[in-house]
Amino acid sequence: MIAEAGLAALWIAAALALLQLFLAFLPQLESEGARNIRGVAIVQALPVVTAFACLIAVFVRTDLSVALVAANSHSAKPLLYKVAGAWGNHEGSMLLWVMILTLSGAALALLSRALAPRTLAATLGAQAALALGFYAFLLLSSNPFDRLNPAPMEGQGLNPLLQDPGLAFHPPTLYIGYVGLSVAFSLAVGALLTRDVGPALARAMRPWVLGSWIFLTVGITAGSYWAYYELGWGGWWFWDPVENASLMPWLAATALLHSVSVLAARGGLKTWTMMLAVVAFSMSMAGTFLVRSGILTSVHAFAVDPARGTFILGLLVLYVGAALALFAWRAQTVTEGTRFALVSREGALVLNNLLLSVILGIVFVGTLYPLFIEALTGEKLSVGPPYFNAVAGPLALLLAILLMVGPLLRWRRHDVRITGKLVVPMLIGAVALAGSIILAPDMSLLSRLGLTVGAALIPASLLPLFGRSLRRTPLATWGMVIAHLGVAVAMIGMASDSAFTKERLASARPGDRLVVGPYTVAFVGVAPVAGPNWTAVEALLRASRGDGSVELRPQARVFTSPPTETSEVALSTAWNGQLYAVIGQQREGAWQLRLWWKPFVTLIWLGGLMIASGGGVALLGRWWTDWRRRKVSE
Amino acid sequence: MSLKPKHQRLALVGAAIVALLAAVMLAMWGLKDRAAYFVTPTDIAAGKVAPDRFVRLGGMVEEGSLSVNPDGVTHQFTVTDGPNKVVATYRGIPPSLFKEGGGVVAEGKLLTGGTFIADNILAKHDERYMPPQLGNAVAEHAAAETVAK
Numbered sequence: 001m002i003a004e005a006g007l008a009a010l011w012i013a014a015a016l017a018l019l020q021l022f023l024a025f026l027p028q029l030e031s032e033g034a035r036n037i038r039g040v041a042i043v044q045a046l047p048v049v050t051a052f053a054c055l056i057a058v059f060v061r062t063d064l065s066v067a068l069v070a071a072n073s074h075s076a077k078p079l080l081y082k083v084a085g086a087w088g089n090h091e092g093s094m095l096l097w098v099m100i101l102t103l104s105g106a107a108l109a110l111l112s113r114a115l116a117p118r119t120l121a122a123t124l125g126a127q128a129a130l131a132l133g134f135y136a137f138l139l140l141s142s143n144p145f146d147r148l149n150p151a152p153m154e155g156q157g158l159n160p161l162l163q164d165p166g167l168a169f170h171p172p173t174l175y176i177g178y179v180g181l182s183v184a185f186s187l188a189v190g191a192l193l194t195r196d197v198g199p200a201l202a203r204a205m206r207p208w209v210l211g212s213w214i215f216l217t218v219g220i221t222a223g224s225y226w227a228y229y230e231l232g233w234g235g236w237w238f239w240d241p242v243e244n245a246s247l248m249p250w251l252a253a254t255a256l257l258h259s260v261s262v263l264a265a266r267g268g269l270k271t272w273t274m275m276l277a278v279v280a281f282s283m284s285m286a287g288t289f290l291v292r293s294g295i296l297t298s299v300h301a302f303a304v305d306p307a308r309g310t311f312i313l314g315l316l317v318l319y320v321g322a323a324l325a326l327f328a329w330r331a332q333t334v335t336e337g338t339r340f341a342l343v344s345r346e347g348a349l350v351l352n353n354l355l356l357s358v359i360l361g362i363v364f365v366g367t368l369y370p371l372f373i374e375a376l377t378g379e380k381l382s383v384g385p386p387y388f389n390a391v392a393g394p395l396a397l398l399l400a401i402l403l404m405v406g407p408l409l410r411w412r413r414h415d416v417r418i419t420g421k422l423v424v425p426m427l428i429g430a431v432a433l434a435g436s437i438i439l440a441p442d443m444s445l446l447s448r449l450g451l452t453v454g455a456a457l458i459p460a461s462l463l464p465l466f467g468r469s470l471r472r473t474p475l476a477t478w479g480m481v482i483a484h485l486g487v488a489v490a491m492i493g494m495a496s497d498s499a500f501t502k503e504r505l506a507s508a509r510p511g512d513r514l515v516v517g518p519y520t521v522a523f524v525g526v527a528p529v530a531g532p533n534w535t536a537v538e539a540l541l542r543a544s545r546g547d548g549s550v551e552l553r554p555q556a557r558v559f560t561s562p563p564t565e566t567s568e569v570a571l572s573t574a575w576n577g578q579l580y581a582v583i584g585q586q587r588e589g590a591w592q593l594r595l596w597w598k599p600f601v602t603l604i605w606l607g608g609l610m611i612a613s614g615g616g617v618a619l620l621g622r623w624w625t626d627w628r629r630r631k632v633s634e
Numbered sequence: 635m636s637l638k639p640k641h642q643r644l645a646l647v648g649a650a651i652v653a654l655l656a657a658v659m660l661a662m663w664g665l666k667d668r669a670a671y672f673v674t675p676t677d678i679a680a681g682k683v684a685p686d687r688f689v690r691l692g693g694m695v696e697e698g699s700l701s702v703n704p705d706g707v708t709h710q711f712t713v714t715d716g717p718n719k720v721v722a723t724y725r726g727i728p729p730s731l732f733k734e735g736g737g738v739v740a741e742g743k744l745l746t747g748g749t750f751i752a753d754n755i756l757a758k759h760d761e762r763y764m765p766p767q768l769g770n771a772v773a774e775h776a777a778a779e780t781v782a783k
């Protein structure tokens with residue numbers, strides 16, 4: 001019954017989306033419609049949330065007569081993974097996607113009071129058109145509530161790699177980021193339709209871009225850490241197509257974030273911002289297509305079903321094509337933006353946008369090139385770190401250098417010398433460069449430059465705070481400083497990890513001692529351990545250095561359903577880095593052990609979180625200002 | 635210097651187009667020698683794989699070919715796609731599904747002597763996940779075996 005209720009709720013939601021679309025585009029209802037359409041958008045959230053709750057309910061009860069549960073769950077799974085398993089598969093994750101899309105539409109209808117009613121109606125119409133396509137996808141080709149007859153005795157279980165607390169939060173976080181950008185897309189479409197591109201629209205769009213960007217940043221950071229400790233290869237970014245699928249919307253959102261600020265504050269970059277809003281959500285959909293179509297191979301590619309891939313590709317082409325056609329048709333009618341000189345804050349932000357767009361283009365081409373070549377010539381190839389690091393790396397460095405100067409420039413026209421301010425950062429950069437040449441002569445050029453620029457960026461990112469009263473500095477400025485500082489911190493972490501990591505790989509017997517970096521690791525012994533649905537061999541390692549010792553317990557796990565072996569990494573975090581231990585196979589009484597000492601590797605994710613929290617501070621600041629302004633006007 | 639609004643817009647459009655072209659040209663330049671081709675032992679036997687190039691080698695680990703050097707962490711094995719074989723070595727902890735008779739994708743380069751040095755063995759995460767490249771190689775291998783019988 002629960003499954004049928006969920007399915008019925010989905011149909012109701014689809015009908016409401018159709019109604020919303022009609023209300024938006026029936027001209028005679030213009031004034032009346034604008035009022036009703038908000039209600040419809042808000043009400044639509046109810047059935048979708050109901051459908052999602054039904055899906056979780058069938059997973060928690062392990063109702064094996066539902067095909068999706070039988071294929072992805074197991075009665076012996078811990079409760080957390082039963083709940084999280086609801087979206088750890090293709091159909092469930094698409095339902096989550098649609099639910100976030102609908103909730104975003106509802107929130108937009110609820111919160112955007114400052115927008116002109118006609119623009120809001122057109123925006124909600126665009127949002128309904130998006131939702132309809134994905135309802136159709138769910139109902140016609142990916143129904144999560146399909147029944148199975150007869151029901152099997154036991155489910156097939158969940159991929160053990162996905163049985164990790166990270167799974168419960170990683171996809172929803174990324175999805176909120178992906179789908180939040182749909183609002184920016186719909187706002188751009190709505191504004192182009194009603195010829196209403198201006199600062200008011202940018203102010204309505206900004207919190208959505210900022211919010212999505214925060215979630216994308218957190219999602220990417222968490223995904224990177226997950227890959228680092230779960231896959232056991234010691235790396236934190238693999239340039240895997242699925243990672244790129246989340247990086248591309250992030251790059252576009254980062255560019256959009258900066259250009260929407262110019263539009264909101266100065267009325268410039270109108271057309272460009274609309275274009276970026278369309279591109280950003282297109283990248284989200286392209287990411288969904290890449291991950292969900294099964295044309296990529298990865299842990300994330302749940303199902304290989306060409307019909308589904310074609311369906312999503314069709315939706316992608318339809319929406320992006322329509323938006324670009326609208327853009328081409330209406331771009332001429334967008335009024336001129338405010339002028340600015342080449343050397344100005346706007347000029348720096350344009351350069352920032354161009355660099356981000358070029359990096360986006362490089363990642364996009366590198367990700368799709370293998371698919372393209374295989375479709376065209378049948379030749380198989382893969383594009384990996386050598387390409388991305390060599391081509392995108394230097395551009396990212398340029399972007400970081402621009403980041404030191406950009407925030408110091410004045411709006412409109414800059415004619416004051418700023419070299420004096422940059423003396424300290426340049427000195428620190430020079431010290432870092434000299435230090436790295438003396439201490440680590442064989443560092444790669446990219447890491448060395450990364451370290452240099454990262455070190456210089458730490459003081460440089462604080463410069464916008466100098467010479468002003470800290471108490472009266474707006475929160476948005478604080479947010480910018482924190483985020484930019486996060487970029488510097490992450491860069492130093494990346495450079496340090498790639499340049500200073502020490503590895504020790506050995507076949508060891510209990511009683512052996514291994515030296516890695518500053519640690520001496522004693523291999524005490526192995527013992528069998530058991531979990532709810534796995535058994536494992538656990539090694540006990542005692543790592544000691546000057547300031548005491550820690551214990552590490554890496555495991556080689558065997559899961560019972562489905563029967564799979566995984567490796568559980570053991571980590572020990574110190575203030576200046578992480579010790580990383582993996583246990584391999586046993587051979588003649590000796591165990592393969594792989595140990596890494598990774599100095600300052602944690603700065604990578606700390607930096608990522610700082611970037612996200614900088615966004616959070618800026619968002620809070622905007623809300624606070626808006627709230628105060630409303631109070632004053634009342 | 636200040637530009638007229640119309641010129642400013644033109645300049646921005648121009649910059650965007652230049653950036654787009656730059657991205658595509660940079661990407662093509664980078665891809666020219668950095669895309670790792672997926673190769674099979676047959677490609678290597680035919681001399682299609684230049685030494686010291688970064689490639690992915692796919693095939694099956696031949697039964698009875700896997701051995702571990704006295705250091706306990708250097709693995710030697712033969713990758714086969716039916717008609718041809720390549721000897722490969724890998725230093726490290728291979729994924730648990732790396733077994734004799736199983737499929738493998740090894741990342742690395744071919745030495746001039748004909749040995750393949752793998753930096754990385756790609757994990758096959760579970761039975762439902764199989765790289766399509768590998769899927770094809772295994773299918774071809776199975777077909778070759780059927781013909782041989």
